[in-house]
Amino acid sequence: MFNDLSRMGKYLGQAARLMVGMPDYDNYIEHMSNKHPDLPVMSYEEFFRERQEARYGGGKGRPVRCC
Secondary structure, three states, rough: OOOHHHHHHHHHHHHHHHOOOOHHHHHHHHHHHHHHHOOOOOHHHHHHHHHHHHOOOOOOOOOOOOO
């Protein structure tokens, strides 16, 4: 029972982060270790910055906007 509640809490937390646009670093680490073990893993700060730039543009030729 507690295992199911823990799993549900994890998924609800992940869904909430995705709804507000917050990246999921744990899933990134798991993906990199399973699919790309030969590539280096970004630190949390690098990952967060890369996700922000991918979402909002970061001034790399794309307009910076909120919507």
